[in-house]
Structures are given as C-alpha cells and as structure tokens.
Amino acid sequence: MKGTKQFIKRFFLTAFVLFSLAQCAEPQLDQSFRNPIIPGYxxxxxxxxxxxxxxxxxxxxxxxxxxxxxxxxxxxxxxxxxxxxxxxxxxxxxxxxxxxxxxxxxxxxxxxxxxxxxxxxxxxxxxxxxxxxxxxxxxxxxxxxxxxxxxxxxxxxxxxxxxxxxxxxxxxxxxxxxxxxxxxxxxxxxxxxxxxxxxxxxxxxxxxxxxxxxxxxxxxxxxxxxxxxxxxxxxxxxxxxxxxxxxxxxxxxxxxxxxxxxxxxxxxxxxxxxxxxxxxxxxxxxxxxxxxxxxxxxxxxxxxxxxxxxxxxxxxxxxKAVVPSKDGIIDFASTKVPKDLALKASITASSAYHLKSLEYDYTYQAYFANDDNNATMWKAASASFPQELKIDLGKIQKVARVFTQFEFASYYYQYKIEYSTDGKHWEIYADQSKNRTAGSPMIDDKAVEARYLRLQILNTEKTGLYAAVWNVAVYGSLFELPLELKNSPSLAGPASPSTKNLLVNLDIKNSSKTNLNSIPNTGSMGGTFTKNNEVGILTNASDGIKAFDFSKGSFSLEQPVPKSLEWNGSYTVATWVKNPEIGKQGECLLSWCDRTEFYLANSYNALFYNSSNYGAAAHLDGHFDMKYNQLPTSNTWHHIVLTFDGVVEKVYVDGVLDNAQNMTLASAIDKAKISIGASDVGEHYSGLMSSMRLYDYALTAEEITALLKETQPKKGN
CATH class of the missing domain: 2.115.10.20 (Glycosyl hydrolase domain; family 43)
Incomplete structure (x- = not known):
C-alpha cells in the first residue's frame, strides 16, 4: 500500500513537472507561413x-x-x-x-x-x-x-x-x-x-x-x-x-x-x-x-x-534550381505571437471590387482579409467611403489587440474599430477617424470581451486609394513587439473625394465661328477655353459635320485642375474625333497633368490618338502606357473613351472595349492645366473634334454606350 501511494505521488509530481515544462516550452512553429512574406508592394x-x-x-x-x-x-x-x-x-x-x-x-x-x-x-x-x-x-x-x-x-x-x-x-x-x-x-x-x-x-x-x-x-x-x-x-x-x-x-x-x-x-x-x-x-x-x-x-x-x-x-x-513556392518556408523560426482569433472566421464586407477586363475576371473577396495570405486582399467596390468589414469570432472571447494591414503601408488610413457581443449593440474599440500616421500593421490595443468586430474605413491620405486590407488579425492577449517604433504624422491630405461631376464640356454646338477666343466651359469647373495659336471651325465636305480644327492650335482651360483628379483619382475622357492621318507619335487629345513636377512613370496622364505604345494612354514610359489594340481608322469619326476607376484603365472605341490594364497612378496636378488638342509640352493633335468631356469618375460600359448616342456628331449640328 505504501509503495502504491509513493507511485501515485511520483506520478502526479512527474505530470506536474511535464505540464510546467510544456507551459514554458518554446512556442510551436506557425504552419500558416506563406509567400509573399510582406503585405504590400x-x-x-x-x-x-x-x-x-x-x-x-x-x-x-x-x-x-x-x-x-x-x-x-x-x-x-x-x-x-x-x-x-x-x-x-x-x-x-x-x-x-x-x-x-x-x-x-x-x-x-x-x-x-x-x-x-x-x-x-x-x-x-x-x-x-x-x-x-x-x-x-x-x-x-x-x-x-x-x-x-x-x-x-x-x-x-x-x-x-x-x-x-x-x-x-x-x-x-x-x-x-x-x-x-x-x-x-x-x-x-x-x-x-x-x-x-x-x-x-x-x-x-x-x-x-x-x-x-x-x-x-x-x-x-x-x-x-x-x-x-x-x-x-x-x-x-x-x-x-x-x-x-x-x-x-x-x-x-x-x-x-x-x-x-x-x-x-x-x-x-x-x-x-x-x-x-x-x-x-x-x-x-x-x-x-x-x-x-x-x-x-x-x-x-x-x-x-x-x-x-x-x-x-x-x-x-x-x-540548384530554386523551386519558387506559394507556401514559402514553414520551418524557419518560432513565434511568441498568440493565435489569431480572426483567422478564417466568418467575415463580410460592405462591398467587394470585381476586376473585369480583357485579361482578368477576379473579385477581391471579403475573406481575403483574414486568410493570412499576403498575396490576397479585400478591396471595396469603389473608392467611395465609408466601407466596412465585419468579423464574427464565433463566440464571445477576450480581445486585447487588433492588427490591420492596409494596402499601402506608407500612407495613412482613417478608420474606426467597433466591437459587440451580440452584433446589434456596438461600442468603440479604437477611434482612428482623425489618424494621420501610416504604418503596417496599424496596432490598436484595448481589453474587451467581444464576438463581433467591425472595421469602418473612412478615408485615406491619397486621392483614389481604396478601402483595401491585406490582413486583419485579432489577439486575445498582448505580446512583445520587436521594436517600439512609430512613424511621424503626415501633414498631407486627407484625400479629396470625387465630385461625381462632368468637369469639362467642350462641344461644337456651343460655339460660333466669330467667338473662338472665349468659349465657355459648360462643365462644373466653369471658366473659358483659351486658344493657343489657331483653332478653327470647319464643316467637313464629305459628311457635312461641323467640328473644331486643331491642325494649327489647341485650347487650354486656366482653371486649377480639381483635387479629385490628383494621385490615383478616377476619371473618364470622352471625345468624338476624326483624324485624317494617324501618326506614330504626338496627337494628344486631352492632357490634365504636369510631367515636369515628377517626370516619373504613372505620374502623368493624357489621352492620345496615335499608333505607338502610348497611342491611347500616356504615363511617360512605354512599359506603363497603353496602346490601341485595334487602331481607330483614319479619316473616320470615332467615339474614343478612356476610363480609370482607380484600379483598371480602359479604352473604348465606338462603344467597344479595345484595351485595358491594371494601374496605380500618382497624377501630378499642382502646376498642371487642362489642355485640349495638345499635351503639356506640345504633341499637337492634327485632326477634327466635335466634343470633349472630362469627368472625375469612371463611366460604366452602359453609360458609355448612352453617351455615344447622345453626343454623336450629325450633319449641320
């Protein structure tokens, strides 16, 4: 009996020691590690x-x-x-x-x-x-x-x-x-x-x-x-x-x-x-x-x-040849960071961007924001605010820290995080609605009990950036950070929203032969168009359509370019043109950026009509410009539309999508002016134009079709 008691005593003592050692042991490797290793570009x-x-x-x-x-x-x-x-x-x-x-x-x-x-x-x-x-x-x-x-x-x-x-x-x-x-x-x-x-x-x-x-x-x-x-x-x-x-x-x-x-x-x-x-x-x-x-x-x-x-x-x-992988390496280093409570939890979003172009059909799903994958992100359907993500942790749990990795690490996002136990009554977890400090991850600490978390994104530092998140992680306890570093607040921004307006409207129907020195802009920007050299009005003998003749000059609008068009701001340019001869370079239809401020690729935007690699959209470098897949024929009236919604740039010819590309822009407008029929450094258009419109948002394909019919030039107009 005495031996049995000693055995039991030793058994429980051994179990206690093993349990204690397990509690103090090095943490397990995180098996969800994968490529890319960094959330961002x-x-x-x-x-x-x-x-x-x-x-x-x-x-x-x-x-x-x-x-x-x-x-x-x-x-x-x-x-x-x-x-x-x-x-x-x-x-x-x-x-x-x-x-x-x-x-x-x-x-x-x-x-x-x-x-x-x-x-x-x-x-x-x-x-x-x-x-x-x-x-x-x-x-x-x-x-x-x-x-x-x-x-x-x-x-x-x-x-x-x-x-x-x-x-x-x-x-x-x-x-x-x-x-x-x-x-x-x-x-x-x-x-x-x-x-x-x-x-x-x-x-x-x-x-x-x-x-x-x-x-x-x-x-x-x-x-x-x-x-x-x-x-x-x-x-x-x-x-x-x-x-x-x-x-x-x-x-x-x-x-x-x-x-x-x-x-x-x-x-x-x-x-x-x-x-x-x-x-x-x-x-x-x-x-x-x-x-x-x-x-x-x-x-x-x-x-x-x-x-x-x-x-x-x-x-x-x-x-040896490297085997490039999606999974990266999972046996590299141990982590002391606790389990992510939000990993693959139920998640919903206010909207999700559907990228549909000639090359892609892809949706930035809500669940990409908590899949622990730096190759995927959730992105809202448009650059409008507010947008939100809502996470259901499955049960009421202790929450002490929230990590949020926004799309751009070096620009700030303004946001709020709320929490709830029932999904109906919400309280503030973190109020970053006036935040001007960038970082990745953004770290918000507060000890609460919650089942639901709601991230509301209210604005960004740069115009045209979307509410977009690589990953959201939720932790039940605090843990040591490698370094205690924090970025300095930015003095810039926040972003200027789209006005959803027709900004520039030049139409032959609003002009006369005797008043070309002062043509009113009937778009929301107002102001008048000023001639540079000679711009004439002629009626084409072959079709009887009246149009502006840009073979010897251009128009400029002295109004400041709206802030809604800066950086990655959305736009639509729509014009009816007839180009007697299509060259390999030049032939700018509309420019609204200044290439001298940065002179770096994707800081400049303009619509062209030539046969080169920047025949449709110019961004200062052939690797980023966009050409026409099917060059619009010469000496024929065409409706050309260039749109950008903050993610995809598209060019339509006569209502048909001709080319598209994914882009992120950094448009420089501070010293710019809007120029019709020439770029900021010349590159003159040598043909005819009956109308030109500029919007600070992207028209849909259906709206482009309707606009084509509405503005189509007619004999004697």
Missing part, C-alpha cells in the same frame, strides 16, 4: 539579421516608378513583419524621391551604413550612416557627393542596384549596374573601409562573363568560391529571372553557372517575374529573398511583392 529586397531581429530593406513599389517612401520591415519570427518609414535627409539640390535597391552594412566600428540608388541628379549611389539599423540617418558626404557616381567606372554607366559584400579578410566590395546589356556589363569595385564613402579600383565585368544580364548583381561566397548572382530578362514581364557566375576572386574573371537560370517564372505564372534578390544564411542553410509580380498583375510589373525560398548548393560553384 515592395521590390529589390536586401535581407539582414542584426542581433535577433531580421530586417528587409526594399524599394517601395507601386507609385511614380517605384519612388515611394524609404521604409524598412523588421521581424523576430519571420512571420509578423512591422513597417517603419526611415528619416533620411534629402540632397541640397533635390528633395529625394527615389529610394531604389537599398543595401546596408554593419561595420566593424559598430555603425550601420545605408546605400541606395537615386536618379534625380544623375543615377548615383548615395551613402548614410546611423547608430541603429533603422536610423535616423546622417549623410556620409555633406556636400552630397555620391559614394558611387554616375559614369563610374566608365562614361555613361548608370550607378544603380549596388550590393556590398564583406569578404573574410574584411575587405568590402561593391557590385552594381542596371540595363547592363546596353551598358557593357556589371561593375565591381572596392569600398574604402576607412571612410565608407568612396570607391577604388573599379572595373567593368565583361558581358560574356555574365550572360543575358539585366541588373541587380549580388555576391555570395561558398568556402573559397565567389558566386556573382544577378537578374536577367526584363523586370517588367515574365522573362525576369536569377542567374549566376562564379570565380576564385571577388573581382573575377567569372565563369557562367552550369544551369542558368536558377529562378524563373513558373509555367502556370503563379510566380511571375521573380528576381532582384539577396541571400540570408541561417544555421548553415541558405535562403533567397526576391520579388515577384502581383496578381492580378499591375501594368509593367509596377507592383512587386517579396518572397523567400530555399537556396541549395549542389557544390561550391553550382546552385
């Missing part, structure tokens, strides 16, 4: 680990040719990432916008050195220094001298996409170059590690040593072999890929790898255009961190996302 990633925190420095994508804010992402578990906008002083000559392909070095002096490319004063690499990996940053050269200047080491060579490699002897080498198939090959040089702000012994790497290159060199060393990895193909499409060559010296010469390309688009295009990478070495394993294009794909590869996959060596000089 970022490219050209540099992955680093400083201490126990991982950092990703990247180009902020999807605006003005990837000229978004200089941000950094950081994480302890490689699952929950936090975004921070870094403080980087501008140049004396220009206000820095380009923060392209950043890299960072933790030097032996204990400081951090940040380098990135910029093309506002020549394509240069600039350098900054800080005591921390996130700044604040100080210029390495107070006089703004680049660390790697344009035309170095050869005249005309663009110094972009620099990556730095510290060898085992502590020498630091840089590798740089873009569009190198046009520019004679990559460049390599040695960084002056005494100052960290200048290069020496630079030379070009002959093209034949890195076949089929494009940009983004990256040096990796395996034992005593140097592998120069790089991106080939074109960053704008599915041909983008990762390749490599190897050498016994960091300066070369290099021998092409055996099985290039080692990372490329999958056959089903679920991974599209992967490239511009860096490598993380962790516990003797290697991981490649790269970007790929979003889905549905934004025109020209404008919206890229960051992924990670395993990188495997066959031997020191041979890399």
């Amino acid at each position: 970022f490219a050209d990633p540099t992955i680093k680990k400083f201490g126990d925190i991982y950092y990703i420095y990247a180009t902020t994508d999807n605006e003005m040719l990837a000229s978004g804010a200089p941000t950094v992402w950081y994480s302890k578990d490689f699952k929950h990432w936090y975004n921070y906008t870094m403080e980087i002083p501008s140049l004396a000559s220009v206000n820095l916008r380009n923060f392209w392909a950043p890299d960072i070095i933790e030097h032996t002096d204990g400081k951090y050195y940040l380098y990135f490319g910029n093309c506002q004063a020549g394509c240069n690499i600039y350098g900054y220094v800080s005591d921390t990996p996130v700044g604040p940053w100080t210029k390495l050269n107070e006089d703004d001298t680049p660390v790697i200047p344009h035309s170095y080491p050869r005249e005309g060579f663009p110094s972009l996409d620099a990556q730095f490699f510290t060898d085992t002897d502590q020498k630091v080498y840089a590798y740089w170059g873009t569009w190198v198939h046009y520019n004679g090959g990559y460049a390599v040089g040695e960084l002056d590690t005494q100052t960290m702000k200048s290069m020496k012994n630079a030379q070009n790497i002959p093209l034949e040593q890195t076949p089929n290159p494009f940009e983004a060199p990256y040096m990796l060393k395996k034992n005593d072999t140097y592998l120069l990895m790089y991106s080939g193909g074109s960053c704008h499409d599915e041909t983008y890929n990762v390749r490599y060559s190897y050498s016994k010296s960091p300066m070369g010469p290099f021998t092409p790898g055996a099985n290039n390309a080692i990372l490329k688009s999958t056959e089903d295009h679920s991974v599209h255009g992967p490239g511009h990478h860096s490598v993380l070495e962790e516990n003797d394993d290697y991981y490649i961190v790269y970007h790929k294009h979003d889905y549905p794909m934004t025109r020209g590869g404008l919206s890229r996302q960051i992924c990670i996959d395993k990188l495997i060596f066959e031997n020191d000089s041979t890399l």
